[in-house]
Amino acid sequence: MTIEELLRKCNLCVATTKKLKTCEPFDCDNEDLNDFFANDVVPFRKRLLGKTYFFCDKENPNTIVSAFTLSNDSIRITSKLPEEDKSFFLKDTELDQKNLRRYPAVLIGRLGTSKNFEGKGYGSAVMDFIKLWFRSENKTGCRFIIVDAYNNPRTIHYYQKNGFKFLVADERLEAKYMGIGVGRLPLKTRLMYYDLLNIVNENEEI
Numbered sequence: 001m002t003i004e005e006l007l008r009k010c011n012l013c014v015a016t017t018k019k020l021k022t023c024e025p026f027d028c029d030n031e032d033l034n035d036f037f038a039n040d041v042v043p044f045r046k047r048l049l050g051k052t053y054f055f056c057d058k059e060n061p062n063t064i065v066s067a068f069t070l071s072n073d074s075i076r077i078t079s080k081l082p083e084e085d086k087s088f089f090l091k092d093t094e095l096d097q098k099n100l101r102r103y104p105a106v107l108i109g110r111l112g113t114s115k116n117f118e119g120k121g122y123g124s125a126v127m128d129f130i131k132l133w134f135r136s137e138n139k140t141g142c143r144f145i146i147v148d149a150y151n152n153p154r155t156i157h158y159y160q161k162n163g164f165k166f167l168v169a170d171e172r173l174e175a176k177y178m179g180i181g182v183g184r185l186p187l188k189t190r191l192m193y194y195d196l197l198n199i200v201n202e203n204e205e206i
Helices: 003-009 017-022 029-040 041-046 084-090 123-135 153-162 171-177
Strands: 009-012 051-057 063-077 102-111 146-150 190-195
Touching: 003 009, 003 123, 017 041, 029 041, 029 063, 029 102, 041 051, 063 123, 063 146, 102 123, 123 146, 123 153, 146 153, 153 190, 171 190
Parallel strands: 102 146
Antiparallel strands: 009 051, 051 063, 063 102, 146 190
Protein backbone atom coordinates (compact mmCIF):
# COMPACT_ATOMS: atom_id res chain seq x y z
CA MET A 1 0.00 0.00 0.00
CA THR A 2 1.28 3.47 -0.90
CA ILE A 3 0.88 6.67 1.10
CA GLU A 4 -1.62 7.86 -1.51
CA GLU A 5 -3.73 4.73 -1.06
CA LEU A 6 -3.55 5.11 2.72
CA LEU A 7 -4.83 8.68 2.51
CA ARG A 8 -7.64 7.62 0.14
CA LYS A 9 -8.80 5.03 2.66
CA CYS A 10 -8.14 6.87 5.93
CA ASN A 11 -8.30 10.27 7.60
CA LEU A 12 -5.53 11.45 9.91
CA CYS A 13 -6.67 13.06 13.14
CA VAL A 14 -5.24 14.04 16.51
CA ALA A 15 -6.25 11.76 19.38
CA THR A 16 -8.37 13.89 21.71
CA THR A 17 -10.77 13.13 24.54
CA LYS A 18 -13.71 13.75 22.20
CA LYS A 19 -12.30 11.49 19.49
CA LEU A 20 -11.59 8.69 21.95
CA LYS A 21 -15.18 8.80 23.22
CA THR A 22 -16.59 8.35 19.72
CA CYS A 23 -14.18 5.67 18.52
CA GLU A 24 -14.61 1.95 18.88
CA PRO A 25 -12.06 0.23 21.18
CA PHE A 26 -8.70 -0.13 19.47
CA ASP A 27 -7.13 -3.58 19.48
CA CYS A 28 -3.73 -4.20 17.92
CA ASP A 29 -3.23 -7.54 19.70
CA ASN A 30 -0.79 -6.04 22.21
CA GLU A 31 -2.02 -5.39 25.74
CA ASP A 32 0.54 -2.67 26.52
CA LEU A 33 -0.29 -0.72 23.38
CA ASN A 34 -4.04 -1.20 23.76
CA ASP A 35 -3.88 0.10 27.33
CA PHE A 36 -1.79 3.10 26.33
CA PHE A 37 -4.05 4.17 23.48
CA ALA A 38 -7.15 3.70 25.66
CA ASN A 39 -5.93 5.39 28.85
CA ASP A 40 -2.69 7.34 28.48
CA VAL A 41 -3.04 9.31 25.25
CA VAL A 42 -4.71 12.37 26.77
CA PRO A 43 -2.50 12.59 29.93
CA PHE A 44 0.63 12.34 27.77
CA ARG A 45 -0.62 15.13 25.50
CA LYS A 46 -1.60 17.39 28.41
CA ARG A 47 1.88 17.02 29.90
CA LEU A 48 3.53 17.55 26.48
CA LEU A 49 5.18 14.13 26.70
CA GLY A 50 3.85 12.83 23.41
CA LYS A 51 1.23 13.55 20.78
CA THR A 52 -0.91 10.72 19.42
CA TYR A 53 -2.50 10.49 16.00
CA PHE A 54 -5.11 8.13 14.57
CA PHE A 55 -5.67 6.98 11.03
CA CYS A 56 -9.42 6.34 10.93
CA ASP A 57 -11.33 4.48 8.24
CA LYS A 58 -13.11 6.95 5.93
CA GLU A 59 -16.08 4.60 5.49
CA ASN A 60 -16.33 4.05 9.26
CA PRO A 61 -14.85 7.18 10.93
CA ASN A 62 -15.15 5.66 14.41
CA THR A 63 -12.84 2.79 13.45
CA ILE A 64 -9.16 3.34 14.23
CA VAL A 65 -7.01 1.62 11.63
CA SER A 66 -3.65 2.67 13.07
CA ALA A 67 -2.40 4.77 15.98
CA PHE A 68 1.00 6.27 16.75
CA THR A 69 2.58 8.57 19.33
CA LEU A 70 5.45 10.95 18.62
CA SER A 71 7.81 12.98 20.81
CA ASN A 72 11.18 14.71 20.55
CA ASP A 73 14.34 12.79 21.36
CA SER A 74 17.93 12.34 20.22
CA ILE A 75 20.56 9.72 19.55
CA ARG A 76 23.13 10.18 22.30
CA ILE A 77 26.81 9.52 21.69
CA THR A 78 28.27 8.64 25.08
CA SER A 79 31.26 6.72 26.40
CA LYS A 80 28.90 3.78 26.94
CA LEU A 81 28.27 3.46 23.20
CA PRO A 82 30.63 0.73 21.93
CA GLU A 83 33.32 2.17 19.63
CA GLU A 84 32.47 -0.31 16.86
CA ASP A 85 28.79 0.68 16.88
CA LYS A 86 29.65 4.38 17.08
CA SER A 87 31.95 4.02 14.08
CA PHE A 88 29.30 2.13 12.08
CA PHE A 89 26.59 4.70 12.92
CA LEU A 90 28.77 7.67 11.91
CA LYS A 91 29.90 6.04 8.67
CA ASP A 92 26.43 4.77 7.84
CA THR A 93 24.98 8.26 8.20
CA GLU A 94 28.03 10.06 6.74
CA LEU A 95 28.55 11.99 9.96
CA ASP A 96 32.21 10.97 10.37
CA GLN A 97 33.37 14.58 10.29
CA LYS A 98 30.95 15.70 12.99
CA ASN A 99 31.65 15.54 16.69
CA LEU A 100 28.26 15.99 18.30
CA ARG A 101 27.10 14.47 21.55
CA ARG A 102 23.48 14.35 20.39
CA TYR A 103 21.87 13.94 16.99
CA PRO A 104 18.28 15.22 16.72
CA ALA A 105 15.53 12.65 16.31
CA VAL A 106 11.82 12.08 16.68
CA LEU A 107 10.74 9.13 18.78
CA ILE A 108 7.90 6.83 17.77
CA GLY A 109 6.86 6.06 21.32
CA ARG A 110 3.92 3.85 20.39
CA LEU A 111 2.69 2.45 17.09
CA GLY A 112 0.04 -0.15 16.36
CA THR A 113 -2.29 -1.32 13.60
CA SER A 114 -5.71 -2.77 14.35
CA LYS A 115 -5.70 -6.54 14.08
CA ASN A 116 -8.73 -6.20 11.78
CA PHE A 117 -6.51 -4.49 9.20
CA GLU A 118 -3.38 -6.63 9.51
CA GLY A 119 -1.74 -8.04 6.41
CA LYS A 120 -3.12 -5.33 4.12
CA GLY A 121 -0.09 -3.05 4.00
CA TYR A 122 -1.33 -0.42 6.45
CA GLY A 123 1.60 -0.81 8.86
CA SER A 124 4.30 -0.01 6.31
CA ALA A 125 2.19 2.71 4.67
CA VAL A 126 1.82 4.47 8.02
CA MET A 127 5.57 4.24 8.58
CA ASP A 128 6.20 5.69 5.09
CA PHE A 129 3.80 8.52 5.95
CA ILE A 130 5.65 9.33 9.19
CA LYS A 131 9.01 9.32 7.39
CA LEU A 132 7.82 11.64 4.63
CA TRP A 133 5.96 13.84 7.12
CA PHE A 134 9.18 14.67 8.92
CA ARG A 135 11.35 14.74 5.79
CA SER A 136 9.12 17.19 3.91
CA GLU A 137 8.13 19.34 6.90
CA ASN A 138 11.39 19.25 8.82
CA LYS A 139 11.05 22.52 10.73
CA THR A 140 13.66 21.96 13.44
CA GLY A 141 16.42 19.89 11.88
CA CYS A 142 15.30 16.37 12.78
CA ARG A 143 17.72 13.87 11.22
CA PHE A 144 16.50 10.53 12.56
CA ILE A 145 13.43 8.56 13.51
CA ILE A 146 14.10 6.29 16.46
CA VAL A 147 12.08 3.64 18.21
CA ASP A 148 12.36 1.35 21.20
CA ALA A 149 11.04 -1.66 19.34
CA TYR A 150 9.50 -4.55 21.24
CA ASN A 151 12.19 -7.22 21.29
CA ASN A 152 10.37 -9.99 19.47
CA PRO A 153 10.97 -11.39 15.96
CA ARG A 154 7.74 -10.03 14.49
CA THR A 155 8.28 -6.43 15.61
CA ILE A 156 12.00 -6.37 14.84
CA HIS A 157 11.27 -7.74 11.36
CA TYR A 158 8.71 -4.98 10.77
CA TYR A 159 11.19 -2.22 11.57
CA GLN A 160 14.04 -3.82 9.66
CA LYS A 161 11.75 -4.25 6.66
CA ASN A 162 11.09 -0.52 6.88
CA GLY A 163 14.75 0.42 6.89
CA PHE A 164 15.51 0.70 10.62
CA LYS A 165 18.85 -0.44 12.04
CA PHE A 166 20.08 -1.27 15.54
CA LEU A 167 22.13 1.49 17.12
CA VAL A 168 23.95 -1.18 19.16
CA ALA A 169 24.19 -4.55 17.44
CA ASP A 170 24.87 -6.67 20.54
CA GLU A 171 22.06 -6.87 23.08
CA ARG A 172 24.40 -7.11 26.07
CA LEU A 173 26.29 -4.00 24.97
CA GLU A 174 23.02 -2.17 24.38
CA ALA A 175 22.04 -2.94 27.97
CA LYS A 176 25.22 -1.23 29.17
CA TYR A 177 24.66 1.72 26.82
CA MET A 178 21.14 2.15 28.23
CA GLY A 179 22.35 1.77 31.81
CA ILE A 180 20.49 -1.51 32.28
CA GLY A 181 22.10 -4.39 34.13
CA VAL A 182 22.87 -7.40 31.94
CA GLY A 183 21.02 -9.46 34.49
CA ARG A 184 17.82 -8.10 32.98
CA LEU A 185 18.46 -9.68 29.59
CA PRO A 186 16.83 -10.29 27.26
CA LEU A 187 15.92 -6.64 26.76
CA LYS A 188 12.24 -5.81 26.50
CA THR A 189 12.95 -3.34 23.68
CA ARG A 190 15.74 -2.62 21.20
CA LEU A 191 16.81 0.87 20.13
CA MET A 192 16.63 1.29 16.35
CA TYR A 193 17.06 4.26 14.02
CA TYR A 194 16.11 5.39 10.53
CA ASP A 195 18.04 8.10 8.68
CA LEU A 196 15.66 10.60 7.09
CA LEU A 197 18.30 11.52 4.52
CA ASN A 198 17.50 8.17 2.91
CA ILE A 199 14.49 10.03 1.52
CA VAL A 200 15.31 12.52 -1.22
CA ASN A 201 13.33 15.75 -0.85
CA GLU A 202 13.44 17.28 -4.32
CA ASN A 203 11.47 20.35 -3.24
CA GLU A 204 13.87 21.32 -0.46
CA GLU A 205 15.90 24.49 -0.92
CA ILE A 206 19.41 24.42 0.51
